[in-house]
Amino acid sequence: MKIDRRSFLQYSGAVSAASSLPAILMSPGALGASGDTLTIAYNVSLPNWDPTVGLSSVNPGLQSIWKSVFDQYIDQHPDLTFKAGVLTKWGWNSDKTKVHMTVRDGATWQDGQPITGEDIVWNLKRAGHPDTGNPVGGFIWASLGNLSANGNEVTGDVNQYTPDIFKWMSFLTGYILPPHYHDKVGAEGFEKNPLGSGPYKVKEFVRGSFVRLEAYDDYWGGKPAFKNVIFKFVTDVSSRIAEIESGSSDITLAVPFEEYDRLSQKSGLTGVTTPVSDIAMIFFNDVGPMEDPNVRKAAVHAVDKEAIVKRLLRGYGVPLSTLQAPEYTAYDSSIVVDHNPELAKELLAKSGYSTDNPVKFTIQTTRGYLPKDYEVIQAVVGMWRKVGIEAEIEVYEVAKHYELRAQDTLAPAAFYNWGNSIGDPGTSTGHAMFGPSPHSTWDTDDLDGMIGPLWGEKDEDKRIAGWKKVDRYIAENAYVLPLYQQVQPVLYKSDLAFTSHGANYVLPFTTRPKG
Amino acid sequence: MTTRYLLNRLLLALPTLFGVVTVVFILLRVVPGDPIAMMTGPGATPEDIQHLRAHYGLDRSLSAQFVIYLGQLAMGDLGTSISLRQDVGELILGRLPVTLELTVFAMLIAIGCGVCLAIVGSYWRSRWPEAIIDSVIGIIVAIPDFLWALAFILILGVVIPVMPIFGRLDLALEYQSYTEFYLIESALRGRFDVTGSVLWHMILPGVALALPLMAVGARVLKSSLNVEMTQDYAALAHTKGFSRLQVILKEALRNALIPAVTLTGVQLTFLIGGTVLIERIFGYPGLGNMAIDAVINRDLPLIQGIIITFAIIFILVNFLIDLINTILNPRLRDG
Numbered sequence: 136m137k138i139d140r141r142s143f144l145q146y147s148g149a150v151s152a153a154s155s156l157p158a159i160l161m162s163p164g165a166l167g168a169s170g171d172t173l174t175i176a177y178n179v180s181l182p183n184w185d186p187t188v189g190l191s192s193v194n195p196g197l198q199s200i201w202k203s204v205f206d207q208y209i210d211q212h213p214d215l216t217f218k219a220g221v222l223t224k225w226g227w228n229s230d231k232t233k234v235h236m237t238v239r240d241g242a243t244w245q246d247g248q249p250i251t252g253e254d255i256v257w258n259l260k261r262a263g264h265p266d267t268g269n270p271v272g273g274f275i276w277a278s279l280g281n282l283s284a285n286g287n288e289v290t291g292d293v294n295q296y297t298p299d300i301f302k303w304m305s306f307l308t309g310y311i312l313p314p315h316y317h318d319k320v321g322a323e324g325f326e327k328n329p330l331g332s333g334p335y336k337v338k339e340f341v342r343g344s345f346v347r348l349e350a351y352d353d354y355w356g357g358k359p360a361f362k363n364v365i366f367k368f369v370t371d372v373s374s375r376i377a378e379i380e381s382g383s384s385d386i387t388l389a390v391p392f393e394e395y396d397r398l399s400q401k402s403g404l405t406g407v408t409t410p411v412s413d414i415a416m417i418f419f420n421d422v423g424p425m426e427d428p429n430v431r432k433a434a435v436h437a438v439d440k441e442a443i444v445k446r447l448l449r450g451y452g453v454p455l456s457t458l459q460a461p462e463y464t465a466y467d468s469s470i471v472v473d474h475n476p477e478l479a480k481e482l483l484a485k486s487g488y489s490t491d492n493p494v495k496f497t498i499q500t501t502r503g504y505l506p507k508d509y510e511v512i513q514a515v516v517g518m519w520r521k522v523g524i525e526a527e528i529e530v531y532e533v534a535k536h537y538e539l540r541a542q543d544t545l546a547p548a549a550f551y552n553w554g555n556s557i558g559d560p561g562t563s564t565g566h567a568m569f570g571p572s573p574h575s576t577w578d579t580d581d582l583d584g585m586i587g588p589l590w591g592e593k594d595e596d597k598r599i600a601g602w603k604k605v606d607r608y609i610a611e612n613a614y615v616l617p618l619y620q621q622v623q624p625v626l627y628k629s630d631l632a633f634t635s636h637g638a639n640y641v642l643p644f645t646t647r648p649k650g
Numbered sequence: 651m652t653t654r655y656l657l658n659r660l661l662l663a664l665p666t667l668f669g670v671v672t673v674v675f676i677l678l679r680v681v682p683g684d685p686i687a688m689m690t691g692p693g694a695t696p697e698d699i700q701h702l703r704a705h706y707g708l709d710r711s712l713s714a715q716f717v718i719y720l721g722q723l724a725m726g727d728l729g730t731s732i733s734l735r736q737d738v739g740e741l742i743l744g745r746l747p748v749t750l751e752l753t754v755f756a757m758l759i760a761i762g763c764g765v766c767l768a769i770v771g772s773y774w775r776s777r778w779p780e781a782i783i784d785s786v787i788g789i790i791v792a793i794p795d796f797l798w799a800l801a802f803i804l805i806l807g808v809v810i811p812v813m814p815i816f817g818r819l820d821l822a823l824e825y826q827s828y829t830e831f832y833l834i835e836s837a838l839r840g841r842f843d844v845t846g847s848v849l850w851h852m853i854l855p856g857v858a859l860a861l862p863l864m865a866v867g868a869r870v871l872k873s874s875l876n877v878e879m880t881q882d883y884a885a886l887a888h889t890k891g892f893s894r895l896q897v898i899l900k901e902a903l904r905n906a907l908i909p910a911v912t913l914t915g916v917q918l919t920f921l922i923g924g925t926v927l928i929e930r931i932f933g934y935p936g937l938g939n940m941a942i943d944a945v946i947n948r949d950l951p952l953i954q955g956i957i958i959t960f961a962i963i964f965i966l967v968n969f970l971i972d973l974i975n976t977i978l979n980p981r982l983r984d985g
Contacts, residue, residue, distance in 0.1 A: 174821070176816075180943060182733055182734045182943070182947075183734055183735060183736075188735075189733070189735055191733065265701075326736070339824065341818075341935055342744070342935065342940075343745070343935035343936075343939050343940055343943070344817050344818060344933060344934075344935035345817060345821060345933075347821065365821050367816055367817065367821075367933060368933060369816060369933050370930065370933075370942075370943075371930050371931050371933075373800055373803065373931065374803065374815065374816065374931055374932065374933060377803045377804065377807050377808050377815055378815070378816060380808045381807050381808045381811040381815065382811065383807070383811075383814070383815065383816060384816075541699065573699075
């Protein structure tokens with residue numbers, strides 16, 4: 136083969152390109168991000184960007200991402216107490232027929248436009264409009280009407296008094312979108328190029344893979360510590376463990392407690408386990424054997440919640456006697472339902488049941504939807520068997536649970552996880568136990584008679600006292616079996632200062648490099 | 651005759667596709683779970699639920715829903731995703747290139763390595779290289795692809811962290827794609843840093859997907875080669891002075907490929923199905939990954955769209971296999 140100058144240059148170019156391929160492939164950037172970038176291996180994949188409409192808007196698992204991009208009307212401290220967000224003041228008039236809100240001075244959208252009172256009005260009206268698709272619009276946001284703005288002051292009428300309306304302003308769908316931008320680009324345009332007023336701007340979003348955020352330096356809450364944040368959507372738990380263990384990600388969450396214990400001891404990693412606003416509980420339905428108070432009370436007294444938390448959950452859980460966690464407004468530590476298997480046997484004996492002649496019913500549960508859900512129910516059924524209750528476990532998908540609950544056709548007992556990050560008794564005991572609520576299973580006049588007046592109670596002290604009374608009544612009559620408060624394990628690199636949040640958020644804005 | 655045969659095969663695909671559409675439609679509606687219940691969450695009133703049910707046409711009879719769905723399908727409309735509130739067709743087109751690139755990459759690995767293993771095994775028949783190859787194939791076949799994936803992540807991502815274990819592209823790279831075919835597009839645009847990164851990220855999921863197909867293909871091809879090597883034409887080639895390797899490559903391989911290609915076609919459909927788990931494990935943003943989200947959210951239009959897409963791919967793959975077999979086997983061509 137003849138080699139001339141031209142062919143020599145061609146060959147050398149090809150050889151050079153070929154030899155540089157390994158260098159390209161093995162570039163340090165190929166293995167992960169670092170420096171001014173915070174990478175979070177997140178357990179949920181973000182489906183869309185509008186946090187106020189559709190199925191995803193009420194998915195608690197997505198709120199961390201939205202809270203990084205969008206502001207909520209009102210914010211929450213990690214201990215779930217409330218603090219100023221875009222609104223610096225809020226409240227009712229004396230007879231609670233009107234509301235007033237004050238918009239923060241100097242707060243801007245991420246395109247530099249100021250956030251105005253009109254913007255808040257637009258958002259509240261949109262949230263309450265039936266055609267918008269806000270899943271809680273009808274019973275929360277539509278309770279306000281005749282909204283108007285005068286500069287930074289917003290006022291409105293109370294269509295229907297909703298005691299927790301301002302708490303919802305820091306809860307699901309309580310986000311603000313920029314009206315001028317949304318009107319300009321429309322819903323589809325907004326999905327493609329979302330714009331908020333939160334600490335981070337969306338730079339790149341690959342559905343099902345990751346979202347890359349960039350710090351919004353003019354954020355009213357201060358300049359974020361990390362210039363870039365990447366949420367990787369790592370929905371497989373093994374892959375999340377590998378991400379944090381290999382150093383490819385800086386933070387991850389929702390790992391099995393066994394793995395948490397192992398990895399948090401590993402050099403370079405640390406972790407935190409925070410009780411969060413999710414309560415594992417067993418619904419009782421007022422059908423069949425559950426109409427017998429002795430059976431219900433026996434079912435409650437037979438369960439050793441301490442043992443379940445200690446042995447099955449490796450201590451990561453807080454046993455509960457009511458549907459209120461200690462951080463909730465109406466938590467009452469004096470309400471205690473003790474583990475007393477002997478009492479359970481006596482109660483069952485009064486109704487003619489024993490271990491030789493057990494009462495029989497079905498208990499429904501998910502399997503793998505929540506940490507150790509099936510195992511917990513297996514343990515409960517084992518405890519019940521010892522006192523004279525023979526429960527058959529039926530496994531179903533959580534979608535089926537929603538369907539059956541909406542139709543009020545759940546089995547006599549059904550395991551569920553109730554979330555309530557605003558800690559209001561109305562959103563825990565209220566919606567879970569009030570008969571007319573589409574989300575309750577217990578439906579008796581005595582309890583509805585107690586709960587009904589509390590929905591409209593305008594005296595906050597009386598309202599909270601009322602809910603505590605309801606919780607005590609429910610505990611005494613065993614209308615539900617609260618089990619434990621869930622604990623969220625978060626693993627992160629030791630050189631990070633991470634702030635855990637009681638609402639189960641992993642927020643980049645409150646995470647910073649140590650030192 | 652060949653054209654007519656292939657045309658017949660294509661026409662036969664239509665009832666198959668109709669069958670798939672029908673079965674999927676019915677199955678998805680009889681399995682437990684209400685998509686609207688999933689969609690609404692806490693606080694929705696029965697009126698809200700009814701309103702949404704009507705909006706998505708789920709308040710009509712099953713037969714009415716099916717007729718409407720067929721009509722939409724005929725117009726190329728796969729509906730709107732319940733959970734993502736976007737056009738299903740657009741969503742699928744956005745993810746399909748990701749899965750196709752990964753699948754083709756895995757297929758090339760599987761075929762390339764499988765053919766090499768089969769040739770080496772047949773060349774050293776009844777000697778230690780064949781024994782080693784048989785053992786390796788046995789081990790690979792016994793372990794499912796997702797376990798290989800987890801093992802790769804553990805070994806090459808955690809213990810010796812030399813390989814990326816998440817995503818499709820190094821997140822430090824910024825790349826705006828127009829076609830979603832990152833690999834080809836970036837190479838054509840001269841963004842070789844992106845091409846390299848995409849290839850690098852494909853290796854672990856690609857190999858995990860490829861291994862079972864490679865092993866089965868190698869086993870069948872080797873057996874087939876061994877049979878062909880006992881035929882008269884192979885003996886004749888030997889007597890003409892061809893070496894064993896030359897006989898394998900020039901005479902036996904073409905005939906031995908026919909059963910291997912047929913089986914590879916069947917296995918290829920498993921490979922495409924395997925992307926569902928593999929993409930999930932590696933956080934690969936393909937169709938398989940989206941399928942799992944769709945199932946979790948009971949997103950009926952999206953599930954239907956994805957399954958129909960997979961079905962079309964399976965049909966096309968089978969058609970392609972028929973085509974290759976027709977080229978390889980003159981009896982099919984002339985029959």
